[in-house]
Amino acid sequence: MKLSRLLLVAAALAFLPGCIGYTKFRATNPRGEMIAEWTGVGLFYPVSNGYHITAVDRTIGPPLMLESHYPHGMPATVTGAHIERWHTHKPQWMYELEHPYYPTANRSKREIQPRFDLQN
Secondary structure (H helix, E strand, O other): OHHHHHHHHHHHHHHOOOOOOOOEEEEOOOOOOOEEEEEEHHHHHHOOOOEEEEEEEEEEEEOOEEEEEEEEEEEEEOOEEEEEEEEEEEHHHHHHOOOOHHHHHHHHOOOOOOOOOOOO
16 A cells, blocks of 8 residues: 555656746747746646746847736746746845845944934
């Protein structure tokens, strides 16, 4: 019984193509020029003409570059004549959403003026 469960888990892992984390997908035309580029999060699955992903951002290629962000993820299908994929890190804009920059954080104590006089 335990051996059959182990084989079932091993078979499921062998056929699971995606990975946990962030993956970049770039669709190019036959000449190698970029058409679009996606960043996917979580698992991705191959479909007949590309990959099914949960996209967090997308860049549409030249001549007019357009970048779209999806902070909560959006189901998408990556299609194209040639699709390259590689593992990547979290996009910078997502990191900045989670860790906002406070411009007052680098000020010295002498530059910070109190709003109220607490002595009176």
